[in-house]
Amino acid sequence: MKKHFKFIIFSIVYICTTILLTKSITTSLLNSEISSLEKKLDQIVQEIKDGNRTRSTYTELQIFTDDNKVPEDVQNVFKGSAHSNAIIDGNLYVSTPLTVNGKTKEVIRIGEKLNVNPSIFELIFIYSAVIYLFILFYYLNNKSSNDREISEINKIIARFHKNPYQELRVDSQSDPILDSVNNYSSQVYAILNDKNQQIDNILKLINTLDFPVFIYDDQGSLITSNGSFKLEFPHATNISYFKNQIEFLNFLVSNLVDSNDIQGEFYFEDIDKYFQVKISNIDNLHGNYIVSMLDVSEPIKAKISQDNFIANVSHELKTPLTSIIGFSDAITTHNISQKQVHEFSLIIKKEAERLENLVNDTLKLTKNNIKIQKTEVQANEVVDDILSKFYFQIEEKKLHIDKRLRNIYFLTNYDLFYGIAKNIIENAIFYTKNNGRIYISLNDDNDNVYLTVKDNGIGISIVDQERIFERFYRVDEARSTTTNGTGLGLAIVKHNAKYLNARISMISKLDLGTKITIIFPK
Template sequence: MTKKIFRAIFLSTMGILLGSVLLILGYLFHYFSDLQLEQLSIQTSLMAQAVEQEGFHYLEQVDSRGLRITWIAPDGEVLYDSESAVGQLGNHADREEVREAKKTGSGQSIRHSDTVTQRLLYSAQRLADGTVLRLSLSQQTIWVLLGQLTPWMGLLFILSSLGSLFIAKRISRKLLEPLEKLDLEKPFENDVYVELSPLLRRLELHQTQLAEKESLLQQKREEFDTIISKMKEGMVIVDKGGYLVSYNSAAGQLLELEKSSIGHLIPAFSRHIGLKEILEAGLADQKAERIFEVGDRQSKVLIRPIWAEAGQTGAVILFFDVTEQHYLDKIRREFTATVSHELRTPLHILFGYSEMLQSGLTSPDSVQIFSTKIYQESKRMIQLIEDILQLAQLDEGGRIHKEVVNITSLVEQVVTGLNEKVKQKGISLTLKADTVYYKGNPTLLQSIVYNLCDNAIKYNKENGLVSVELSDNQDTVVFRVVDTGLGIAEADKERIFERFYRADKSRSKQVGGTGLGLSIVKYALQVHGASIEVDSLLDQGTTMTVTFPV
């Protein structure tokens, strides 16, 4: 802007200056021309009086340097000429100044020469005898004069240019100084020209509107950030080039993003082939969704294109954590496969023994053996189905009825019910129990006590020891079962509560069991908010400690 103002002032100044010089020269030229013509007219009048008195004698004696004197007869014939022979000159009756002098007594005219380097001033005076005396004066044209003044005009141009440069530079600085110091945030606090008041009012209005829009935009941005930050699902927004525009905290943790990642390509999308493919699909205006393992989690990834009036501007990517669902699906598939296997084994045994009995080829002793086997496998299958049904009820997560239960009496009943198994293995079982009342579900509490005590007997050694303790502390109720059995390896401690998991499968086949007992214990403990601690060494025994909060 400074250059434009400077150029405008400089050119305007130079234009005005040169125009003024030419106008003045033109005026002076015409002024002096009129003055010369007037003097020539006076001189013609004086000479006319002298010619009337002395005739040719005066004309021959007069000094005519610089002047051309011509005496013309009434019919236009030249009687005398100071520069040319009379015989060489034609008739002058048609000359403008001669016609005018004959008509009015005096006449004037100006004519240019053929070379256009001079012009001639003519003045004519009619004498008393009808003749006309004419004087002419040659005058250089204004262009010749300008040519002669070229050195001075050049000097004037240089001085004028320097002056114009100085003036233009100074004025442009002065004009723009207030504008350069203009505070756009507070327009009316600026000390500027009055003529800028409308502009300042527009700026003030514009700033107000911008502030309102910026405030509204900031509010919307904060609302948007708040909303997406509360989402447990990860959300990422990218532009049409795949560069990160925005993300929430869930996506930041999942993809290891930082604030410095804004405006860059997302590293996880470059490293993960599946994410790269789904991003390319979204940026190609396609909807897509797939399940990937991102980090240590299973995520369902959805991508949707973002459109504006001008076309696609980017894409939004959502990450849904389906790790638990994926795990449950996996557990469900494994559970179904295991249940099928566990049920198929006793059914095959039942089918085989039944088929042999049906054939009638078995001896009476074999019938007794086969009947016992059929009874045992049927009992095992019934126990398995009952455990599965109980787990299914627990999985439903319905409302669990709770009441005040005499746990001491419940433990005594369970121990009494296990006396037959204790005698069969020659195990010494001791019970030490405080009187404890606890609000819980009687059936689930009975399952906890029964399964822990049953395992302690089942996986114990011949003639082993089992100790059952129930103690009432101020803040907790502790139920502990200690055995001298097979023990549990360190690697198996975390998995013994999984469905159908057996630490020693060969030993488990011998002692029986469905593999669901501790799974039921786990669910029952969760319902009551209780915890269990497993302390075990291989071939030395196991201690199961259950802590119920009061």
């Protein structure tokens, strides 16, 4: 039915095309004759004006004056037309004005027999009819064969839509058209299968990578991603997910405009990580884009930490050195009393001790690849020894020390354990107000040793608690300068705990005090 309908449509289009073609040829021939006759008439008018010939010389001329009885084509010239034409009784007439002083006084018309041969139109129709009959004969003669070919091809198309990656073949029965269809189907299958295999290989490779990788299309939708990406960004389904990471989003969008391999470095605040990101355009991904994200947080943070550490050390060294140099100059270059010399000497000694502590603490923090040699340590004796070293500070501030120390021996590194205990006890003493109370306990169980130091000092805000273990970070800058501290105490605690596989627990409330527990594995 569809085949008949298509042929009817073809027939209508064919007939209309034939009519339009005939009309076009007729118009072209007629315009050619009119143009030729107009040129001839213009030449005659010019010769008359030049006086080369008289009007009587041209027997084919017709001359009209402005009269209502003149033919319509002549009237058009009197109305202002440069030329006018008419076909009367198989003759073609062309008219033009004869002007005197810019005014049309007469109209000259010339005519000749129309040369457009009607037989041309008959030949066109006959030729068109013959072609149409030939097409009709071919259609009727091959209809049954064509119906079979079309039916088989339709089956292939339907099966291709259902499964484009399956090779599709039909029984050609030596039909050249169906043989060509089979050959084309085999070629398409080979190409698609090769492309599909390449895409599968890419996807398998992506899933084996231990860093985030995802693929997105020109609409911004994520086509696929590997486990590492889903772990870092579990809710991402479109690149618009990164709208709060505006620089990264612009980076992804820019590649849609300029499809070149590009890379950049971005910080993701939500997960506190730096990624080196590269976008690649792979032909086999059908215009999609593959994004690889290499986690470079560790080296970048190490560089930032190193830069900050150097800046902080320089600042901390400058303060005691400035005091030492200043008071030394005062002693050596000024006439001062013995009492002032003694006072300035004490200040110099205090600043020198502070400088020594800073250098020692810095060395402790910068040691890498420490070889941990564990020995049996009596933990309660270490705590008592530390408290004895701060006897005068405790007495001066009239602090009450509540000790609950069990007699505990366990295998650990003495220096690292001592550094942890000394710094958390020292912090409690320095940051507890006069007449304050410090509670120190030492307990254990089958697996761990627990050292707890609790005070009712100035406390630590929630914001500060996130940074309290950073190097040179101080909660109370004004108080820290009076305690001879270096700002490295809790950083050393964290550093040593890492090497002992110890865990740190801290509970603190501003103006109420702080409780720190270090859990050492046995």
